[in-house]
Amino acid sequence: MIIRWVCKKCSKEWIYPVERCIYCKDNVEKKISRKLKVVGFTKVNIPSVMHPIIPYNILILEDENGNRIPKKTIKDYEMGDFYEEESSKKENAVSIVKIKYDVDIAVEEALHLINDLDVNESSKILIKPNMMATSYPYLAITTNPKTVSAVIKYLIKKGAKKENISIAEQCIYAPFEAALKKTGFEQLCKSHSIKFIDLSKSKFVEKDIGGMNIKITKEVFDKDLIINIPVLKTHLLFGISGAFENIARAVSKENLLQIENLAKERKIDLDDVIAKLHKFLPKYITIGDGTIGMEGNGPLNGNPAFLNYILASKDPVAHDAVFNELGLFMRKSRYLEIANKLGLGENNIEKIDIAGNELNATARELSPAIGSKLMKI
Amino acid sequence: MHYIQGIGMTKFSIEDKNTMDFAQEAIKLALDDSGLSINDLDAVVVSNTDSRINGERQRHFNSFLSSFFRKNMPIIRVPAVCGGGGAALWSALRTDYDNVLVLGADKIATNTSQNVTDQILEAADKTYEQDEGMIFPAQNALVAQQHFLKYNSNEDDLALIALKNHEHAFLNPKAMFYKKNITLEKIKSSPIVASPLRLFDCSISVNGAAACIIGKKKSNVKICGSGLSVDYMTTFERKDMITWNATKKAAEDAYKQANVKPKDIDVAELHDAFTIVELISYEDLGFAEKGKGQELIRNGTVKLDGKMPINTSGGLKAKGHPISPTGISQIVEITEQLRGECKERQVSNAKIGLAQNIGGAGGTVSVHILEKC
Numbered sequence: 001m002i003i004r005w006v007c008k009k010c011s012k013e014w015i016y017p018v019e020r021c022i023y024c025k026d027n028v029e030k031k032i033s034r035k036l037k038v039v040g041f042t043k044v045n046i047p048s049v050m051h052p053i054i055p056y057n058i059l060i061l062e063d064e065n066g067n068r069i070p071k072k073t074i075k076d077y078e079m080g081d082f083y084e085e086e087s088s089k090k091e092n093a094v095s096i097v098k099i100k101y102d103v104d105i106a107v108e109e110a111l112h113l114i115n116d117l118d119v120n121e122s123s124k125i126l127i128k129p130n131m132m133a134t135s136y137p138y139l140a141i142t143t144n145p146k147t148v149s150a151v152i153k154y155l156i157k158k159g160a161k162k163e164n165i166s167i168a169e170q171c172i173y174a175p176f177e178a179a180l181k182k183t184g185f186e187q188l189c190k191s192h193s194i195k196f197i198d199l200s201k202s203k204f205v206e207k208d209i210g211g212m213n214i215k216i217t218k219e220v221f222d223k224d225l226i227i228n229i230p231v232l233k234t235h236l237l238f239g240i241s242g243a244f245e246n247i248a249r250a251v252s253k254e255n256l257l258q259i260e261n262l263a264k265e266r267k268i269d270l271d272d273v274i275a276k277l278h279k280f281l282p283k284y285i286t287i288g289d290g291t292i293g294m295e296g297n298g299p300l301n302g303n304p305a306f307l308n309y310i311l312a313s314k315d316p317v318a319h320d321a322v323f324n325e326l327g328l329f330m331r332k333s334r335y336l337e338i339a340n341k342l343g344l345g346e347n348n349i350e351k352i353d354i355a356g357n358e359l360n361a362t363a364r365e366l367s368p369a370i371g372s373k374l375m376k377i
Numbered sequence: 378m379h380y381i382q383g384i385g386m387t388k389f390s391i392e393d394k395n396t397m398d399f400a401q402e403a404i405k406l407a408l409d410d411s412g413l414s415i416n417d418l419d420a421v422v423v424s425n426t427d428s429r430i431n432g433e434r435q436r437h438f439n440s441f442l443s444s445f446f447r448k449n450m451p452i453i454r455v456p457a458v459c460g461g462g463g464a465a466l467w468s469a470l471r472t473d474y475d476n477v478l479v480l481g482a483d484k485i486a487t488n489t490s491q492n493v494t495d496q497i498l499e500a501a502d503k504t505y506e507q508d509e510g511m512i513f514p515a516q517n518a519l520v521a522q523q524h525f526l527k528y529n530s531n532e533d534d535l536a537l538i539a540l541k542n543h544e545h546a547f548l549n550p551k552a553m554f555y556k557k558n559i560t561l562e563k564i565k566s567s568p569i570v571a572s573p574l575r576l577f578d579c580s581i582s583v584n585g586a587a588a589c590i591i592g593k594k595k596s597n598v599k600i601c602g603s604g605l606s607v608d609y610m611t612t613f614e615r616k617d618m619i620t621w622n623a624t625k626k627a628a629e630d631a632y633k634q635a636n637v638k639p640k641d642i643d644v645a646e647l648h649d650a651f652t653i654v655e656l657i658s659y660e661d662l663g664f665a666e667k668g669k670g671q672e673l674i675r676n677g678t679v680k681l682d683g684k685m686p687i688n689t690s691g692g693l694k695a696k697g698h699p700i701s702p703t704g705i706s707q708i709v710e711i712t713e714q715l716r717g718e719c720k721e722r723q724v725s726n727a728k729i730g731l732a733q734n735i736g737g738a739g740g741t742v743s744v745h746i747l748e749k750c
Binding site for chain 2: 015016040041042043044045046047048049050051052056058060068069070071072098099100101308361
């Protein structure tokens, strides 16, 4: 996909968003072309920090208007070959889309590559971002409101009604109102006229998970579509924080604190609990927010990783397995294997259908969460 | 009119010294060469890359220089990645001081090649180039491929450019490859870094510093042309990947100011970060018609004993490329050629010389023309 921002009047073009033409002041519109031909290529044999897997190819792709972009790929191409990223209809498909300045387009493309979402004007939709802390979005502890905004725009474009869309989350360690403001969600909800539900104040239904009575918010049971939008992060306990960790906050605060304490006392297996929880949750879509992402001692004390990609999948196990591979982590999150055995999704990377960017063409080494004496609790 | 008052440079090497140590040596040599003292300097224009990987963490290098000089004066820093040295000289020439020291100092060869490659990659666009693995050898490999396809040039032409520059460096005591015999066979059998470019098509990262003092007092070398131009960040958004307009525009300005034509140039230092860059620069600087640059290396025009010797210092390829000092080291070489001080690699009867310095893939280009007085 080649995106150009083009002045309607004087046809000047930019490779990044420009609000108005700097010459004639006219409006600038996005033009997207998908029919791309290979007009140049090179095979790179030396690794760099950002691109450790070699060899890889860089193609120069050209559209019918002569616009060009470079594209990294592991596959070999010849001059004149057509380049296309095909949408996957497989349930375990995971799309990887690198952001080219525009998060809206990246999210739209990520969802298109997993065969889009079935949405209409009566669809009741719940968006579950990460708002676990009182933190600015640039720290990547919480979901970037830009990503959530892009999802809302996508849903409305597909026919959903604003009044049927809600965002829901609860803060475990921070005052809800303060977090809502600092994370940028208050402003986001205002600008889109979307309501934000504090899940801690919602009604709950009780489920027996491995002998424990767990309360799960009722909000997730009366919706047609749930969209889980985790920040792609490292996590001291699970290795990574993705779909599973984020949706876990559909459980009541008291249960979450109880689980945390039992895990500290080694009375329960956290990976087992987080996997089994999914047996009681309705199906959901995951959109992994890698606009920034985190590496190091996540989920709270890591560093921004500047991943610059979006993931999307209808299979949360496959989604998290792909992020595990993208970070080249030695440790494979154990809950993925448990979840796979429970029939909750695919954890074998060889069996997952990757759409969009190739996994090995996107992967780079992220610092794992290993803890530090200086960490804030 | 500005004249070269003094020049100095360290040997380009992988020696492990602090950037400031390299800078001190180059400054001392330039001052000695000029006969001036620190008190005679009115201002300093410095270029360095703010490397994150050499362990120094010295971002405010201009103030650091003031600590060395023990003097308060204007010291400004001009960053333009690999084109920093030339851009610093261009900037200094636009000041009204009597004597300005122009300095480039960098320590690059201090880390794993992965980290150095990654550091240099920061000179490319983040979204379209860095994220897509467009390391600089790949950028230039794609340029080479386009030139091969359009103009029938080939890998052998690039190998001959590499060989020529190694032959020149063999004679230059300040070059990384001084007295190192590199054969055509070795060049052609070196590993492919980014097809079609081989290891010996790429310049070598080194440490070092270079300095020149420019001033209004007449000397034996004057700077008669100075052009600088900037092109779009990415080669793919330019109409033609193999014509670097910033070189053409900077050269046009420099030729006009100097009132000379490309055919008047007796000796030139070009920015051969990759052999293909030297080849397309023959064309963009007007030494050859577009698409015929390869003829200059095939017929020997650009060799030391040719009609227009190019990169007599060994170029970035074999003298070494320490990033910011590169552009000023070119001025050092041209000045020495015009003064007749190059001994074994001296170009006979050199009167007019040209230096072309590039930042990024044709992003920031300066062209300076020097004339023997």
